[in-house]
Amino acid sequence: MKGVLFNVVQEVVEETYGEDTWDDLLDDAGLEGAYTALGDYPDHELVALVAAASLRTGLGPDAVLRTVGRLALPRLLDRLPPTVPLADEPMAFVRSVNDIIHPEVLKLYPASHPPVFDCKDDGDGLMVRYRSTRRLPDLAHGLLEAVDDHFEQSVSVERIADDDEANAVFLVRVGEA
Amino acid sequence: MNRAGEPGDEADRLRRLERRLQRERTARRTAEQIAESRTRDLYEANRDLDQQIMERTAELDRALVAATRASETKSAFLAEMSHQLKTPLNGLIGMLELVDLDTVDDCNSERLTVAVHSARRLERLISRLIVYSDLDGADLTRSPRHRSVVDVVSDLHDRWSGDCLQVGQLLSVEEIMEADIVVAHPPLDLALDEVMSNVVNHAGRGAVRIQTRLVQAERTDEVAPHDVVLRILDPGPGLPAESTVEVDCLAPGDPTRTADRPAGLGLALIDAAVRALGGNWGPVIEGYQNGVAIRLRAAVPAESA
Ligand code: HEM
Numbered sequence: 375m376k377g378v379l380f381n382v383v384q385e386v387v388e389e390t391y392g393e394d395t396w397d398d399l400l401d402d403a404g405l406e407g408a409y410t411a412l413g414d415y416p417d418h419e420l421v422a423l424v425a426a427a428s429l430r431t432g433l434g435p436d437a438v439l440r441t442v443g444r445l446a447l448p449r450l451l452d453r454l455p456p457t458v459p460l461a462d463e464p465m466a467f468v469r470s471v472n473d474i475i476h477p478e479v480l481k482l483y484p485a486s487h488p489p490v491f492d493c494k495d496d497g498d499g500l501m502v503r504y505r506s507t508r509r510l511p512d513l514a515h516g517l518l519e520a521v522d523d524h525f526e527q528s529v530s531v532e533r534i535a536d537d538d539e540a541n542a543v544f545l546v547r548v549g550e551a
Numbered sequence: 552m553n554r555a556g557e558p559g560d561e562a563d564r565l566r567r568l569e570r571r572l573q574r575e576r577t578a579r580r581t582a583e584q585i586a587e588s589r590t591r592d593l594y595e596a597n598r599d600l601d602q603q604i605m606e607r608t609a610e611l612d613r614a615l616v617a618a619t620r621a622s623e624t625k626s627a628f629l630a631e632m633s634h635q636l637k638t639p640l641n642g643l644i645g646m647l648e649l650v651d652l653d654t655v656d657d658c659n660s661e662r663l664t665v666a667v668h669s670a671r672r673l674e675r676l677i678s679r680l681i682v683y684s685d686l687d688g689a690d691l692t693r694s695p696r697h698r699s700v701v702d703v704v705s706d707l708h709d710r711w712s713g714d715c716l717q718v719g720q721l722l723s724v725e726e727i728m729e730a731d732i733v734v735a736h737p738p739l740d741l742a743l744d745e746v747m748s749n750v751v752n753h754a755g756r757g758a759v760r761i762q763t764r765l766v767q768a769e770r771t772d773e774v775a776p777h778d779v780v781l782r783i784l785d786p787g788p789g790l791p792a793e794s795t796v797e798v799d800c801l802a803p804g805d806p807t808r809t810a811d812r813p814a815g816l817g818l819a820l821i822d823a824a825v826r827a828l829g830g831n832w833g834p835v836i837e838g839y840q841n842g843v844a845i846r847l848r849a850a851v852p853a854e855s856a
Contacts, residue, residue: 406577408577408578408581410578411582412585413585
């Protein structure tokens with residue numbers, strides 16, 4: 375996993391719980407934690423951090439990842455160059471993750487492997503299928519939920535199918551909190 | 552969750568700070584290594600790119616030389632062919648003209664006149680054919696030789712007013728524009744002569760008007776923001792509409808303009824000349840007067856540009 379994701383998680387933890395908490399999480403997980411945005415680090419380091427946070431907070435790992443995702447989106451968006459065109463409405467934005475944002479990420483962070491999001495109109499909503507060998511659908515869930523805050527519009531994200539962790543389906547709707 | 556910072560835990564504080572410092576150091580070192588390796592990659596990519604650009608430029612140069620050579624070969628071939636065709640033809644015409652009309656009877660004298668006339672037509676046809684094959688597909692827009700529209704039109708009037716009068720046509724020039732709008736190249740004269748020859752031979756008696764006007768170009772081209780439209784209107788029935796395209800619909804340089812090719816050498820010559828100049832042309836149908844419009848880029852003369 376790219377270091378930028380660890381940087382963002384660190385920012386989220388430090389800003390929400392303080393710098394010491396980040397130190398403690400690293401200690402608990404037995405990690406050095408010297409993350410550099412362009413560096414590559416094993417996925418299990420993220421899993422270990424989430425497990426440590428889960429132990430300390432009493433929340434399940436899925437809830438921890440969802441919360442991290444929710445808080446991470448604005449920080450990830452800040453890291454995109456201003457030349458990347460951003461959609462100005464929630465549904466278009468969700469589509470653009472797969473069509474614009476992650477393709478740009480591939481150029482910005484060589485050798486990165488962002489997940490695939492297949493989007494399909496579904497009546498009044500958007501069916502979003504997450505596919506990734508990293509198996510982090512809860513992170514995706516949280517990031518999708520953050521679209522709500524980003525546009526200050528109520529957006530609901532419901533996980534409707536759970537084939538397995540590498541292949542989850544969300545139904546995203548605007549106007550339903 | 553956050554127990555650090557409690558009074559008396561100075562050692563823990565120090566340990567944390569030391570670890571953060573260490574983390575920052577390691578992260579910085581990694582970042583520097585990544586930056587260095589990326590810079591090297593970029594440097595190598597740039598070098599490859601330079602090499603590619605050099606190779607492409609050399610390739611283009613070679614293609615240009617080949618194209619120029621091909622064009623020169625074509626011109627040389629045409630010049631040679633023209634010479635080879637015209638030499639026997641001139642001999643034929645010369646010999647026919649040398650026959651003393653007084654020595655032949657009326658019947659043969661008429662045949663002789665027809666033969667000379669036909670040979671002359673053949674000579675003109677060959678010349679035009681050669682000009683056509685020279686112009687067809689040529690691009691003269693890169694080497695423009697500008698002339699004032701006023702001069703082009705007034706020369707055209709001078710060349711044709713006599714012939715027009717002989718067939719009962721009154722040739723006039725209207726809407727002359729300011730003198731400093733320039734277009735053209737010798738093929739424009741050729742195209743206009745073809746139009747006029749058609750008018751004189753087929754349009755019948757009446758007024759023939761040459762009109763010029765300046766129109767806003769559709770393209771966003773700061774260098775040549777205007778087009779010149781030259782119209783020659785005559786009392787004849789006009790060109791069949793399907794033989795050409797409507798001139799006002801097309802901007803010069805429109806790639807779709809290769810769609811229709813007019814039939815007949817005269818029209819083909821007009822077409823090739825106007826295309827070579829980067830313009831387009833088409834019929835004008837205005838009820839009692841029909842004709843042809845030619846649209847070309849207007850350029851500002853070099854001294855005032
Ligand atoms: C709603 C918006 C987004 C969603 C749902 C989303 C989803 C995800 C998920 C779930 C991952 C984890 C890897 C995986 O599961 O395979 C990921 C990775 C990543 N995303 Fe996004 N993302 C979003 C927006 C962004 C933005 C704005 C950036 C801008 C920098 C970004 C950059 C990255 C990067 C760098 C990775 C790591 C890829 C790797 O390590 O190979 N994402 N994204």
